[in-house]
Amino acid sequence: MTPRSAKPRPAPTIYDVARVAGVAPSTVSRAFSRPDRVNADTAERIRAIAAELGYRTNPLARALPTGHTSMIAVSSSDITNPYYFEIIRGAQAAANERGYTTLLADSQESVRLEREALERAIPTVEGILLASTRMSDSAIRMTAKQRPLIVVNRDVTDVPTVVTDHAMSVRQSLDHLVELGHRRFTYLAGPEAAWANGMRWRSLRTYAAEHGLQVRRLGPYPPTVTGGVRAAEDFRAHRTTAVIAYNDLVGIGFMKRLISLGARLPRDVSVVGFDNIFACELVTPGLTTVAPPLRTLGSMAVHNLLALIGGAHATTAQPPTLPTRLYVRESTDVPATRKRAWAV
Amino acid sequence: MTPRSAKPRPAPTIYDVARVAGVAPSTVSRAFSRPDRVNADTAERIRAIAAELGYRTNPLARALPTGHTSMIAVSSSDITNPYYFEIIRGAQAAANERGYTTLLADSQESVRLEREALERAIPTVEGILLASTRMSDSAIRMTAKQRPLIVVNRDVTDVPTVVTDHAMSVRQSLDHLVELGHRRFTYLAGPEAAWANGMRWRSLRTYAAEHGLQVRRLGPYPPTVTGGVRAAEDFRAHRTTAVIAYNDLVGIGFMKRLISLGARLPRDVSVVGFDNIFACELVTPGLTTVAPPLRTLGSMAVHNLLALIGGAHATTAQPPTLPTRLYVRESTDVPATRKRAWAV
DNA sequence: GTGAAAGCGCTAACAG
DNA sequence: CTGTTAGCGCTTTCAC
Numbered sequence: 001m002t003p004r005s006a007k008p009r010p011a012p013t014i015y016d017v018a019r020v021a022g023v024a025p026s027t028v029s030r031a032f033s034r035p036d037r038v039n040a041d042t043a044e045r046i047r048a049i050a051a052e053l054g055y056r057t058n059p060l061a062r063a064l065p066t067g068h069t070s071m072i073a074v075s076s077s078d079i080t081n082p083y084y085f086e087i088i089r090g091a092q093a094a095a096n097e098r099g100y101t102t103l104l105a106d107s108q109e110s111v112r113l114e115r116e117a118l119e120r121a122i123p124t125v126e127g128i129l130l131a132s133t134r135m136s137d138s139a140i141r142m143t144a145k146q147r148p149l150i151v152v153n154r155d156v157t158d159v160p161t162v163v164t165d166h167a168m169s170v171r172q173s174l175d176h177l178v179e180l181g182h183r184r185f186t187y188l189a190g191p192e193a194a195w196a197n198g199m200r201w202r203s204l205r206t207y208a209a210e211h212g213l214q215v216r217r218l219g220p221y222p223p224t225v226t227g228g229v230r231a232a233e234d235f236r237a238h239r240t241t242a243v244i245a246y247n248d249l250v251g252i253g254f255m256k257r258l259i260s261l262g263a264r265l266p267r268d269v270s271v272v273g274f275d276n277i278f279a280c281e282l283v284t285p286g287l288t289t290v291a292p293p294l295r296t297l298g299s300m301a302v303h304n305l306l307a308l309i310g311g312a313h314a315t316t317a318q319p320p321t322l323p324t325r326l327y328v329r330e331s332t333d334v335p336a337t338r339k340r341a342w343a344v
Numbered sequence: 345m346t347p348r349s350a351k352p353r354p355a356p357t358i359y360d361v362a363r364v365a366g367v368a369p370s371t372v373s374r375a376f377s378r379p380d381r382v383n384a385d386t387a388e389r390i391r392a393i394a395a396e397l398g399y400r401t402n403p404l405a406r407a408l409p410t411g412h413t414s415m416i417a418v419s420s421s422d423i424t425n426p427y428y429f430e431i432i433r434g435a436q437a438a439a440n441e442r443g444y445t446t447l448l449a450d451s452q453e454s455v456r457l458e459r460e461a462l463e464r465a466i467p468t469v470e471g472i473l474l475a476s477t478r479m480s481d482s483a484i485r486m487t488a489k490q491r492p493l494i495v496v497n498r499d500v501t502d503v504p505t506v507v508t509d510h511a512m513s514v515r516q517s518l519d520h521l522v523e524l525g526h527r528r529f530t531y532l533a534g535p536e537a538a539w540a541n542g543m544r545w546r547s548l549r550t551y552a553a554e555h556g557l558q559v560r561r562l563g564p565y566p567p568t569v570t571g572g573v574r575a576a577e578d579f580r581a582h583r584t585t586a587v588i589a590y591n592d593l594v595g596i597g598f599m600k601r602l603i604s605l606g607a608r609l610p611r612d613v614s615v616v617g618f619d620n621i622f623a624c625e626l627v628t629p630g631l632t633t634v635a636p637p638l639r640t641l642g643s644m645a646v647h648n649l650l651a652l653i654g655g656a657h658a659t660t661a662q663p664p665t666l667p668t669r670l671y672v673r674e675s676t677d678v679p680a681t682r683k684r685a686w687a688v
Numbered sequence: 689g690t691g692a693a694a695g696c697g698c699t700a701a702c703a704g
Numbered sequence: 705c706t707g708t709t710a711g712c713g714c715t716t717t718c719a720c
Contacts, residue, residue: 013696013697013698014697014698015697023706023707024706024707024708025697025698025707026698026699026700026706026707026708026709027705027706027707028698029697029698029699029700030699030705030706032698033698033699034699037705037706038705038706039705039706042705042706056467057467057697057698058467058696058697058698059467059468060404060407060408060413060467060468060696060697060698061408061696061697061698061699061712062697062698062699063404063698063712064404064405064408064696064697064698064699064711064712064713064714065697065698065699065700065711065712066698066699066700066712067712069404071447071468074448079423079429079432079433079436080429080430080433085423085424085429086424088423088448088450089423089424089450089452092423092448092450093452096457096460096461096464099464101447101449101461101464101465101468102447102448103415103445103446103447103448104418104432104436104446104447104448105445106432106433106436108433108437113440116440117440117445120403120440120443120445121445123355123400123401123402123403123404124403124404124415124445225625225626252626256626256628259628278623279622279623279626279627281569282569282596282600282623282626282627283623283626283627283628284600284603284627284628357712357713357714358713358714359713367690367691368690368691368692369691369713369714370690370691370692370693370714370715370716371689371690371691372714373713373714373715373716374689374690374715374716376714377714377715378715381689381690382689382690383689383690386689386690401713401714402712402713402714404712404713404714405696405712405713405714405715406713406714406715407696407714408695408696408697408698408712408713408714408715409695409696409713409714409715409716410696410714410715410716411696
C-alpha cells in the first residue's frame with residue numbers, strides 16, 4: 001500500500017540499442033553524439049529503436065571520457081536578495097538554451113559555505129559564474145585557475161567580467177533630475193568597499209563638474225532600509241532638493257523616515273535609487289530608479305563563459321559594459337519653489 | 345598577454361596517489377569511500393599524500409559505477425517570485441549539510457521549459473524536489489516514477505508532500521483580528537485553481553461558524569498587486585472593518601488603492617495578508633501577515649527526499665504539516681468606533 | 689587488511 | 705561509413 005517513489009528498473013544502454021539494431025555500440029554512440037559521422041538511414045533507424053526502448057544518453061557516462069558535463073555552476077552570495085535572481089534567471093535561460101544545466105550554489109553570505117559549495121561543484125562543472133560573491137580577489141583568481149570563470153559586476157584583475165554601465169546609470173538619473181530643475185544634490189553613500197559605490201560617486205562628481213552642479217555626499221550607510229532611515233536623520237541638517245541613494249533599499253528607508261517626519265514627497269525632496277527592485281513600485285510614492293540590465297548581465301555572462309569553455313581566450317580588453325534604464329515613478333518632481341517648504 | 349582562465353592540467357587520480365603511497369588503487373579508493381575497511385594508519389597516510397598531491401575524489405567517476413551522484417534537482421516555476429527563494433534556500437542548506445548539491449531548474453512559468461529542464465536533470469540526480477510547479481498531477485506522478493520525488497505545498501495523490509498548515513495560519517490571523525474587536529470580515533479570494541485559496545476559504549468559514557462571525561468573499565482576483573487594486577474597487581460596495589487578503593501582494597494592492605481613495609488605514613479598515621514577503625515591511629502601513637515556514641518547508645522536503653532516496657517508503661499517512669507564524673505590523677488595529685468613519 | 693581484475697556507459701582513435 | 709579496442713576514474717567482488 002505504500003507506493004515506492006522510484007522504480008529502479010535499469011535504464012537501457014547503447015548496448016541494448018545496438019543489439020536490437022544489429023549494429024555496434026559505437027555506432028549507436030555516434031548516432032547520438034556525431035550524427036554526421038553515420039549513415040543517415042542507419043542513424044534514423046537507431047534513433048527509432050532507441051526511442052522505442054526508451055533509451056536516453058547518460059550524461060554521466062558521457063562526461064567521464066570527455067570531461068564535457070554540460071553543467072555550469074552559478075554562485076550567489078544570497079539568492080534571497082531581490083537584486084540577484086534576475087541575473088540568475090538570465091544565466092539559467094541562456095545556459096538552457098545552449099544545452100547547459102545550472103548548478104546553483106547559494107552561500108548565504110558565508111564565505112565558508114561559498115567555498116564549500118564551489119569545492120563540491122567544481123569537479124562536475126565546466127565553468128563557473130560568480131553572480132555575487134564574498135570571496136577575495138585572490139580567492140577568485142585561485143578558482144579561476146581550476147575552471148573557466150566569469151564574474152558579474154565586480155572588477156577583478158585578470159578575471160573576465162561583465163558589468164553594469166555605472167556612468168550611464170548616474171547620467172540617466174541626473175539628466176532626469178536636472179531636467180526637472182534640480183541643481184543641488186545629495187548622494188547617500190553605500191559601503192565604502194562596494195565597487196558600485198565608488199563608481200557611482202565618481203561618476204556623480206564628474207557629471208556635476210561638467211554641468212556646474214553642486215553635489216554633496218552623506219554616509220557611508222549600510223545598503224539597507226535602516227541605512228536609509230539613518231541617512232534621513234543626517235539629511236535634516238543638510239537639505240538639497242534632490243537625493244540620489246546608493247540603492248533602492250536606502251532610498252526607500254530614506255523616504256519612509258522623511259515622510260514620518262512630516263515631509264511631503266516628492267514636493268519637498270525628489271529621490272532616486274538604483275536597482276529597480278520589486279518594492280519600488282509597491283511603496284508610496286513609487287521610487288524612481290535606474291534598472292541595471294540584470295537579465296542581460298546573466299545571459300551575457302553565460303554567453304562569454306561558454307565561449308571561454310569553448311577555448312576562447314579571455315581578453316584583457318574592456319569587459320562588456322551593459323546599458324541601464326531609467327524608470328520614472330512618483331518620487332521625483334520639479335523642486336518646490338515656495339519658500340520654506342518643509343520645516344522639520 | 346591574454347590569460348587563459350582554465351589551466352586544464354589533468355587532476356591527480358587514485359592511481360597517482362596509490363603510486364606514491366605504494367599501495368593499490370583500490371586501497372586509495374577505500375580510504376575515501378569506506379575508511380572503516382582499511383587500516384587506520386594506511387588510511388591516514390593515504391589521506392596525507394592525497395592532500396599533498398591535491399587529489400580530490402571525482403564525483404562523476406564515482407557516480408558511474410554506483411549511481412550515487414549526490415545531486416538533487418530543485419524545480420521552481422519562478423525563482424523570481426519572492427515566495428519561493430526561502431524554500432529553495434532551505435532546501436539548499438539542508439542538501440549541502442548532507443553532502444548533496446542542488447541543481448536548480450527555473451522554468452519561468454513555462455510548462456515546456458519545466459519539462460525540458462527536468463528531462464535534462466533527471467539522469468544526473470538522485471531525487472527531485474518540486475518547490476513550485478506548473479505540471480499537472482499526472483505529469484508529476486509520471487516523473488515520480490523515474491526518481492524519488494517530493495512536492496511542496498501541493499496535494500498530489502500518491503506523491504509525498506510537505507505542506508503549510510493553512511488552518512493554523514487562518515486561525516492566527518482571525519484570532520488577532522477578533523481580539524482587536526472585529527466581527528465582520530471580507531476575504532479577497534485568489535485564483536480558484538490555487539490549492540491554498542481553497543484551503544484558506546474553507547478554514548475561514550469553519551472558523552467563522554465556530555465563533556459566530558460573519559465572513560464574506562470577494563473575487564477571485566489575480567494574486568498580484570493589480571488584483572488587490574481591483575479588490576479595493578469592489579470592496580467599496582461591501583465594507584467590513586477587516587479584510588483578509590489571499591496573499592501579501594493582493595493585500596498591498598488593496599491598501600494602496602484604498603489609501604488613494606482617501607481611506608485612512610488601519611483606522612478605517614484592518615488588512616492582513618499571507619506569505620510575509622519582504623515588501624510587507626516596506627509599505628506604509630506595514631502589512632500584518634502570516635508567514636509560512638518557508639525555510640523549514642524546504643529543509644523538511646529535502647530531509648524527506650533524502651530518506652526516500654535512502655530507500656524509505658513513501659507513507660500515505662498525513663504529510664508533514666508545518667506551523668505558521670503571525671507578524672503583526674501597522675495594518676491592523678481596533679475598528680473605528682466613530683460613526684461614518686470613511687466616506688469614499 | 690589489501691591487491692587484482694572486472695566493469696559502470698560512453699567516447700575516441702584506428703582499422704577495415 | 706562502421707566495427708574493434710581501449711580507456712575515462714572509481715567501486716567492488718573475490719582471493720590472498
